[in-house]
Amino acid sequence: MVLLSKRITSLLMILMLLFTFCGCDTDYLADTNNDIQVEVADNVVKDKSDTNKASEQESSSQSSGKPREDLEVEVAPGITSNYGLMRVHFIDVGQADSAFIELGNGQTMLIDAGRSGNASTIINYIKGLQYETIDYVVASHPHDDHIGGMATVLDSFNIGKMYMPKQAHTITAFTNMLDVIENKNIELYTAKAGTSILSSGIIDIDVLAPFADSDSNLNNVSAVVRITYGKTVMLFTGDAEKVIENQLLNSGVDADVLKVGHHGAGSASSSSFIKAVSPDVAVISVGEGNSYGHPHADTLAILNEVGADIYRTDEQGTVVVTADQNKKIRVDKKASTVKENAPPVVVPTPTEKIEDNQPSVSDNQSQVVYRTRTGKKYHRAGCSYLKSIIETTVSEAQAMGLGPCSRCNPPR
Ligand SMILES: [Zn+2]
Ligand SMILES: [Zn+2]
Numbered sequence: 001m002v003l004l005s006k007r008i009t010s011l012l013m014i015l016m017l018l019f020t021f022c023g024c025d026t027d028y029l030a031d032t033n034n035d036i037q038v039e040v041a042d043n044v045v046k047d048k049s050d051t052n053k054a055s056e057q058e059s060s061s062q063s064s065g066k067p068r069e070d071l072e073v074e075v076a077p078g079i080t081s082n083y084g085l086m087r088v089h090f091i092d093v094g095q096a097d098s099a100f101i102e103l104g105n106g107q108t109m110l111i112d113a114g115r116s117g118n119a120s121t122i123i124n125y126i127k128g129l130q131y132e133t134i135d136y137v138v139a140s141h142p143h144d145d146h147i148g149g150m151a152t153v154l155d156s157f158n159i160g161k162m163y164m165p166k167q168a169h170t171i172t173a174f175t176n177m178l179d180v181i182e183n184k185n186i187e188l189y190t191a192k193a194g195t196s197i198l199s200s201g202i203i204d205i206d207v208l209a210p211f212a213d214s215d216s217n218l219n220n221v222s223a224v225v226r227i228t229y230g231k232t233v234m235l236f237t238g239d240a241e242k243v244i245e246n247q248l249l250n251s252g253v254d255a256d257v258l259k260v261g262h263h264g265a266g267s268a269s270s271s272s273f274i275k276a277v278s279p280d281v282a283v284i285s286v287g288e289g290n291s292y293g294h295p296h297a298d299t300l301a302i303l304n305e306v307g308a309d310i311y312r313t314d315e316q317g318t319v320v321v322t323a324d325q326n327k328k329i330r331v332d333k334k335a336s337t338v339k340e341n342a343p344p345v346v347v348p349t350p351t352e353k354i355e356d357n358q359p360s361v362s363d364n365q366s367q368v369v370y371r372t373r374t375g376k377k378y379h380r381a382g383c384s385y386l387k388s389i390i391e392t393t394v395s396e397a398q399a400m401g402l403g404p405c406s407r408c409n410p411p412r
Contacts, residue, residue, distance in 0.1 A: 083202050083325065086229045088257065090311070090319040091125050093118040095287030095294070096145035099236060099259060100126055100134075103203055104229060107135040107160075110153070111225060111236050111259075112146040116173060119149030123156045125318070135160035136197055136205065137186075139177065140238030141222040142169035151176035154184065163191040166213035167221040191223035193251070202325065204228040208251045209244050219262060220244050226252070230325020235277060237261040237268070245273035253277050256327050260284045260303070264295020264312075274302045281309050281321055281329055288314035289377055289403050297409045300338050309335035314406055367394050367411045371402055380408040 086104040093114030100122070101109040108131055113122055126134070134157045139147045142164075150173065154162075162181060168174065181188055189195065195207035209224035222238025235255035237245075239262040249272065258279035261268030263286045282303045286294045295312065303310050309331070311319045316333040323329045369378045371392050378397035392400075394411050404412045 083230075086203075086227070086232070086234075086323045088234065088321045088323075089125065089129075090259065090283045090285055090313060090321070091118075091122055092313040092318040093121060093149075093285070094313075095263065095290040095292070096148070097140070097238070097259075097263070097285045098122050098149070099285075100129075101227070102129070103135075103198075103227075105200065105203055107198075108133065109136040109138070109197075109205070109227075110134045111138045112140050112238070113149040113153045115145055115148035116152070117148070119152035122149055122153055126157070131157070133158040133160065137162045138191060138197075138223050138225055138236075139164040140225075140236075141165060141218050142167060142171065142174045143218055143239065144171060144173050146238065147177055148173045151180045154180045154186065159184065159186045161187045161189060161197070163189045163195065163197060163207065163223060165191050165210050165221040165223055167210075167215070167218060169218065191225075197225070202230055208248055208253070209240060211244070211247055217241065219267075222261075224248065226255070229323060232256050232323045232325055232327050232329070234321075234323070235259065235279070239263070239265075239268070241265075241267045242270040242273070245270050249273065249276050255279055256329060257281045257321055257323065258283070258308070260295070260299065262294075263287075263290075263292070264299045265292065266296035266298055269296075269299040269302060271302050274306055274308075278306045279303075279308045280327075281311065281331060283319050283321065284310065284312045284314075286312055286314045286406070289406050290314075291403055293404050293409060293412055294406075304338040310338060312336050368392070369394055369397055369410045371397055371400070376402060377405040378402045378410055379405045380410045 084104045087102040089100040089102075091098045091100060091114070096114040096118055097112040098114040098118065099111045101111070103109060108126075110122075110126075113119065134153075137150075137154065137159055139150055139162070141147075154177065180186070190213075191207045191210070192213070193207065193209050193211050197205035197207065199205075204227070206226050206228070207223055208226050210221040212221070215221045219239035219241050220243060222240040222244070224238060224240055224244070225236040227234045227236075233255040234257040235253060236259040240248075241262060245261070245268065253273070253276050255277050256279060258277050258281070260282050264284040284295045284299075300310065311331060311333060313319060315336050320332040321329060322332075369380065369392060371378045378392065378394070398412075404410050
């Protein structure tokens, strides 16, 4: 047996050498690339100069990474050996956004940095993973819940390149961020449809939106980022709303992992967009009991309809998604159960229209909801968060300072 296994080992080594010399690796890459290019629409024109710079950077800045230790996901056959697994950390920053990505090639990326109060959480988290360098930073759009912590975060790491839409803003978070970019001499690029952040053959990072430099609705200048890792695709949509989702339908949005737009709000996640993306894993970055009522019941319903496993930072905390290049994806938490979130079938208010997109406030004030003796939220009947039951109405509950429960999403 020993002799036989030695023979097999030698045979394998010879085969590997043959593969190396006949360039099979290169062929594999070319094939992978072709697969991916099919999905790139005509309007996604890659910026060659950026691409070249990114490739140079890629080969010169491997030092920022560390060896991967937790290779728990089995690497599928055919994967090139110098690339590990991609790992996305959707950091729990409450009602805000921040995703830190280990790209699998030793490089790292940060999309958004929460509010100013989240900066230390984000910094400690990334430093806890032993990184001192963030190779690519994206500030999706100049809203406080996305760039509030950016100045402090930029100040705390070596930064490679930074991308943000052209849209300026007057909030302190924005001006602070610009000050750090200037002081640290950070390479700054405009994020717009067609921008290529990295194009290495195995990892492509493309910006699919914004289509315009400015918009009266800042959510709609959100940088929408698509990461293609072999055959695995991840999509980060910032706070882009339905009008942008419609424009994106032909931009190759089919993805395995989706950072759900605008914290799960009803203003994003149109049915046609979610069907086009058809994610297996959908992550909603959202604060528990947020006053916006995010995520919207419609968002949860459509994600459920396309068969996505839904993860929410308000329920699962920080969510870590690990992926290989062949769509094998593992999430470190148990998915949220949409059935529990959905309104119960029997509700004591016959006037309630569950199908309504966004019932108007005045319609709901007299509807019956439920509160507990000490809780800060009010609920629908049957909500699993409802431990003791006191009947009340929406207006009474609101007058008491109670907010709508994020689990059962009662009328507001
Ligand atoms: Zn936001
Ligand atoms: Zn926003």
